[in-house]
Amino acid sequence: MAGAVALLVVAGCGGPGGGETLTVSAAASLTDTFTELETRFEAAHPGVEVRLNFAGSSDLAAQIVSGAPAGVFASADTAQMRQVVDAGLAAGEPRVFATNRLQIAVRPGNPEGIRGFADLTRPGLTTVVCAPQVPCGAATTRIEESTGVVLTPVSEEPDVRSVLSKVASGEADAGLVYVTDVASAGDEVDGVDVPEADTARNGYSITTIAGAEHPETAAAFVDLVRSAEGAAVFEAAGFGAP
């Protein structure tokens, strides 16, 4: 009896009474931009509460395929979106709404004097990258292939924010992250451009999920993301056009 009550208390609480809740699962690198869009969407649609769920794209895709309730899925690359599509769970055709590219994050002032991708193989330099399973790690591998420069990182982190924090905290000399991550970190890190990264851009795609509770609301959110207003938000954060 006491155990049943305990479970109910933990599982029970829903959103504010009378409104509808839209769950948006989005890649971690979309944190700042989607939070901004959430505010605008809720202002334009009173009674709707948007619940943002940020994680690595592969995490989110696996959750959705396993039946996690979500109305919208925004992935950092097409490979993760394909998982959801192949499972028959994408309600519409996924559309690319923004692109991103990698940059080298270094400590403020660039104390090691890193000028390009090849500098990362300098002996004594500690470089951190994303694991190849994660979109930013896959992009790193593509740059390695196109430049012929093979990195020897000291660690392959599970998500791009871990890489960023290792550089920002001073534990690593350099890390491969998105330009948008460098921008959002402000004074904590500086960015060194990688021209070859343009050939390894990530395409962010978005779709509504089949079987969502409120398909019209989900579609409206996708519309906002793909609108000119949404494009302006992404451009301001450093994303590239689709």
Add this chain to the structure above:
Amino acid sequence: MTVSSHRHGVTVALPRWLWIPAGIGFALIALPVVGLIVRADLVRLPELVTSEASLAALELSLRTASASTVLCLLFGGPLAAVLARSSFPGLALVRPLVLLPLVLPPVVGGLALLYTLGRTGFAGRLLELWTGFTVPFTTVAVVLAQTFVSMPFLVVSLEGALRTAGQRYESVAATLGASPSVVFRRITLPLVLPGLGSGLVLAFARALGEFGATIAFAGSLQGTTRTLPLLVYQERETDVDAAIALSLVLVVVAVVVIAVARPRGAEGLR
């Protein structure tokens, strides 16, 4: 009708309703393991478990867990003896601190180690200055992270055994003229060997399964810092079959370890 259990010739009557929550408790632990076995690709299991990445992770896990257990013995053992047998002002504060890793989230432990022994930490900075060595991203970091989380297991086991054993034999030996070192070596240690043994086994098992502190402090790189739990975490979405196969390896090791520790565990952890 009541259900009885017989221990040491005494019949104890258990109320029948106790079996229901007991059964649910058991199911909560056993069913997920069964689910793992059911989902596993048993045909491909040998091939998945012997891949290059898997073998590297397994070898690293066993090596680091063994090293951590030795460190737990060398430093946790004396610590347990001090906690059990000495008295000094502040002892009441020392014990909760020693047991802190038991309740602290492992990731928090890893971050604490990172910001102390990392390049920007006060100890790490000195270490780099004196020796040029940095701890994060090395196998040493893995061992330290594992030692941090598993030492309390050894301390609790051994301290309990020391308290239970009492000091009767030691005081007799002392009155017969033995020095404290001789007493410790020839009386105390043999007496608490079972408790020490089960403590070491538990510490080894905990070190083997450590994840949060390792990934926060040591990072993840094949052969250097990617232990078995870290490999499972990395493969869990892209190569589900491999992740489940490796998980089963950890389950089997855990079951073996606990089965070995159990006969002496009841005595040591009182």
